[in-house]
Amino acid sequence: MATEKMSIAKALNESLRKALETDPKVLIMGEDVGKLGGVFRITDGLQKDFGEERVIDTPLAESGIVGTAIGLALRGYRPVVEIQFDGFVFPAYDQIVTQLAKMHARALGKIKMPVVVRIPYAGGIGAVEHHSESPEALFAHVPGLKVVSPSNASDAYWMLQQAILSDDPVIFFEPKRRYWDKGEVDTDAIPYQLHKARVAREGADVTLAAYGPMVKVCLEAAAAAAEEGKSIEVVDLRSMSPVDFDGIQASVEKTRRLVVVHEAPVFLGVGSEIAARITERCFYHLEAPVLRVGGFHAPYPPARLEDEYLPGLDRVLDAVDRSLAY
Amino acid sequence: MTVESTAARKPRRSSGTKRAAGAASAAKPAAATAQTQDAEPQLVQLLTPEGERVDNAENAEFAPFVADITTEDLRGLYRDMVLTRRFDGEATSLQRQGELGLWASLLGQEAAQIGSGRALRGDDYVFPTYREHGVAWCRGVDPTNLLGMFRGVNHGGWDPNTNNFHLYTIVIGSQTLHATGYAMGVAKDGADSAVIAYFGDGASSQGDVAEAFTFSAVYNSPVVFFCQNNQWAISEPTERQMRVPLYQRAQGFGFPGVRVDGNDVLACLAVTRWALERARRGEGPTLVEAFTYRMGAHTTSDDPTKYRRDEETAAWEAKDPILRLKTHLLATGGADEAFFAELEAESEVLGKRVREVVRAMPDPDTMAIFENVYADGHALVDEERAQFAAYLASFEEGH
Ligand SMILES: Cc1ncc(C[n+]2csc(CCOP(=O)(O)OP(=O)(O)O)c2C)c(N)n1
Numbered sequence: 001m002a003t004e005k006m007s008i009a010k011a012l013n014e015s016l017r018k019a020l021e022t023d024p025k026v027l028i029m030g031e032d033v034g035k036l037g038g039v040f041r042i043t044d045g046l047q048k049d050f051g052e053e054r055v056i057d058t059p060l061a062e063s064g065i066v067g068t069a070i071g072l073a074l075r076g077y078r079p080v081v082e083i084q085f086d087g088f089v090f091p092a093y094d095q096i097v098t099q100l101a102k103m104h105a106r107a108l109g110k111i112k113m114p115v116v117v118r119i120p121y122a123g124g125i126g127a128v129e130h131h132s133e134s135p136e137a138l139f140a141h142v143p144g145l146k147v148v149s150p151s152n153a154s155d156a157y158w159m160l161q162q163a164i165l166s167d168d169p170v171i172f173f174e175p176k177r178r179y180w181d182k183g184e185v186d187t188d189a190i191p192y193q194l195h196k197a198r199v200a201r202e203g204a205d206v207t208l209a210a211y212g213p214m215v216k217v218c219l220e221a222a223a224a225a226a227e228e229g230k231s232i233e234v235v236d237l238r239s240m241s242p243v244d245f246d247g248i249q250a251s252v253e254k255t256r257r258l259v260v261v262h263e264a265p266v267f268l269g270v271g272s273e274i275a276a277r278i279t280e281r282c283f284y285h286l287e288a289p290v291l292r293v294g295g296f297h298a299p300y301p302p303a304r305l306e307d308e309y310l311p312g313l314d315r316v317l318d319a320v321d322r323s324l325a326y
Numbered sequence: 327m328t329v330e331s332t333a334a335r336k337p338r339r340s341s342g343t344k345r346a347a348g349a350a351s352a353a354k355p356a357a358a359t360a361q362t363q364d365a366e367p368q369l370v371q372l373l374t375p376e377g378e379r380v381d382n383a384e385n386a387e388f389a390p391f392v393a394d395i396t397t398e399d400l401r402g403l404y405r406d407m408v409l410t411r412r413f414d415g416e417a418t419s420l421q422r423q424g425e426l427g428l429w430a431s432l433l434g435q436e437a438a439q440i441g442s443g444r445a446l447r448g449d450d451y452v453f454p455t456y457r458e459h460g461v462a463w464c465r466g467v468d469p470t471n472l473l474g475m476f477r478g479v480n481h482g483g484w485d486p487n488t489n490n491f492h493l494y495t496i497v498i499g500s501q502t503l504h505a506t507g508y509a510m511g512v513a514k515d516g517a518d519s520a521v522i523a524y525f526g527d528g529a530s531s532q533g534d535v536a537e538a539f540t541f542s543a544v545y546n547s548p549v550v551f552f553c554q555n556n557q558w559a560i561s562e563p564t565e566r567q568m569r570v571p572l573y574q575r576a577q578g579f580g581f582p583g584v585r586v587d588g589n590d591v592l593a594c595l596a597v598t599r600w601a602l603e604r605a606r607r608g609e610g611p612t613l614v615e616a617f618t619y620r621m622g623a624h625t626t627s628d629d630p631t632k633y634r635r636d637e638e639t640a641a642w643e644a645k646d647p648i649l650r651l652k653t654h655l656l657a658t659g660g661a662d663e664a665f666f667a668e669l670e671a672e673s674e675v676l677g678k679r680v681r682e683v684v685r686a687m688p689d690p691d692t693m694a695i696f697e698n699v700y701a702d703g704h705a706l707v708d709e710e711r712a713q714f715a716a717y718l719a720s721f722e723e724g725h
Contacts, residue, residue, distance in 0.1 A: 031559075031560070031562065032560045032561045032562060034561070035561050035632060035633040036560065036561035036632050036633055037632070039560070039627070039628075057561070057562050057566055058566075059528075059531035059562075059566060059567050059568075060498060060499075060528040060529060060531045060532060060559050060562070060567065061531040061532050061533060062532075063533050064531070064533070087496075087497065088497060090497075091497075091532065091533060091534070126427045126478060127427065127428070128427065128428055128475055128476065128478070128481075128496060129475065129481050129496050130496050130497055131496075267706060296695060296696065296707075296710045296714070297699065297704070297706045297707050297710055298695050298696055298699045298707065298710075299481070299699065301690075301694070301695045302474075302475065302478045302479055302480050302481055302690065303427050303477075303478025304477070304478040304479050304689045304690060305689070305690055305692065305694065305695055308692045308695065309695055314721075315717070318717065318720075
């Protein structure tokens with residue numbers, strides 16, 4: 001067994017290294033991914049070891065980055081593109097939504113689109129505008145795209161390789177405020193299925209469902225609730241499209257209560273879909289309505305307000321209490 | 327000025343400036359890399375790096391635009407650059423002290439910003455990116471207003487219409503389209519104001535910038551595209567953005583492009599005035615490429631030692647825009663030691679004020695999250711505001 005403790009950032013770097021080693025068709029593309037190793041150093045050292053033909057610094061044009069990745073995929077390559085920050089994906093949104101997502105269907109399944117779009121996302125790092133957004137629902141809403149987000153180092157390592165192996169376009173959201181969190185990575189493990197949810201903590205009274213950066217907050221909330229004698233189960237969704245509704249259902253049938261937590265605005269967010277589906281599936285099991293905790297219907301605020309804006313322990317525990325009060 | 331005449335114009339070659347491909351490199355990209363490193367750029371220059379005033383065939387078209395500049399005006403430009411640099415340095419220190427979350431320094435780009443900024447009229451409108459602190463200074467924006475977004479207390483911090491200076495734009499290139507649209511409006515109104523859009527060499531790769539060029543050309547809009555080519559887009563050199571000199575790109579869109587020595591405040595003033603006058607006369611857009619250098623890091627989060635050579639930075643230090651004008655002022659007797667001493671004292675006062683204002687800048691009220699989301703209000707925002715207020719109040723009740 002090759003288990004090693006590493007940060008999420010390092011796990012992603014190792015994962016990309018492994019993918020480059022394994023398949024000569026894998027390419028890394030993006031702004032500053034070469035010499036600099038990316039602004040978060042996720043591609044650190046890769047250009048040095050794999051050359052400028054494999055690890056490609058691109059012009060500053062996101063539509064160009066994704067559009068040419070589509071062309072490279074048509075030619076048999078497997079591009080992994082980096083969008084520098086969440087708020088900068090929108091110049092590429094047209095290419096992602098109108099082209100990348102639909103190519104396979106339009107070609108009657110004759111062509112594949114193995115493109116991974118890596119996006120450092122969500123808040124909590126005290127950044128300026130456009131550097132802290134959670135646009136995952138905008139992508140999950142689009143048929144043809146798969147959308148995932150790891151919450152820990154092991155998932156970061158394995159999910160990225162699985163995303164690269166996928167013949168479908170995958171939007172890979174990286175929780176930037178967790179980049180430096182460390183965890184065990186077993187590089188020989190048989191990985192979890194990419195779109196399967198994971199029970200991160202077992203519990204009996206309430207299920208908390210979250211993904212990416214909020215999984216840690218939910219685990220902390222569960223630990224705090226345990227001191228008050230409440231038993232909280234935490235489900236790490238890992239994938240926002242498809243969502244593992246079976247996995248959530250199994251947990252909800254046990255606990256009979258569900259709170260969905262994400263940083264993104266609640267209105268029409270991933271949690272809305274989960275609340276609706278779980279209500280349909282588990283109507284007779286539920287002791288309380290499915291509650292959602294998340295961002296407000298307001299632009300992501302300036303850094304000095306993000307602690308208030310982001311759901312923290314208190315807001316999650318408040319929702320747990322409300323759920324239990326029914 | 328016709329497009330042909332622009333193509334035919336050969337702005338002068340400067341002494342000792344590196345990088346920038348020659349026109350011939352367009353045809354042979356492979357060879358261009360080597361040439362890019364060695365070739366001297368062609369640019370409009372009025373003050374050499376040694377501080378000497380030059381008049382020649384290449385700058386003849388532009389020199390008349392600064393014929394009215396007096397020695398006192400030159401001292402004014404110098405003062406602007408020194409105070410802007412001081413402000414910028416203070417902001418960098420404040421970031422290091424944890425008072426600001428981030429800072430994008432303009433160090434080295436003072437001449438490009440003050441030269442172009444001082445060319446503007448009050449009724450002209452400016453669309454900046456995130457580094458235009460010197461232009462803001464010229465517009466009369468209180469420099470401390472620029473710090474709010476970098477401190478993280480707001481996303482802008484000033485009313486754009488007070489000084490006709492739009493909010494900083496972080497998504498690169500976006501504002502070139504806003505500027506073009508604004509200029510379309512100016513033309514529709516029959517006004518003779520002009521609009522100027524600032525952006526970087528990296529941003530010039532964005533589709534938005536190409537679309538701004540297209541629209542402004544098609545509608546003959548009174549807009550000046552002022553690109554500060556500071557040689558780097560974070561870690562990527564200009565060669566990663568283009569294979570022909572940037573200013574030449576305008577030609578393909580049907581309007582003139584000029585490259586100016588971006589470390590020469592006088593030349594920047596002259597060329598921008600020239601471009602603004604074209605706009606006012608109804609002759610449409612112009613692209614100005616100010617050839618300059620980012621002396622510091624991209625932002626305080628960046629580490630240029632990962633990608634940039636010290637020799638390069640040192641070579642550009644010799645072309646420092648402020649030093650150049652100082653040398654000129656001293657050599658021509660345009661300023662004496664008393665002037666420089668007085669300015670130093672004024673810098674100190676500015677620095678102190680910036681520090682004090684920033685440290686006293688309060689955090690916004692929590693409920694500001696819900697403010698100004700809509701102009702006409704929105705039921706969902708109202709509901710969430712009320713819910714959140716009740717939630718916060720529950721702590722005060724000792725829940
Ligand atoms: C659409 C978009 N993509 C990426 C970024 C991240 N980013 C911020 S500044 C920058 C480099 C810009 O370089 P340049 O346009 O040359 O201007 P400079 O910062 O050098 O003045 C990048 C990549 C961004 N702000 N917007």
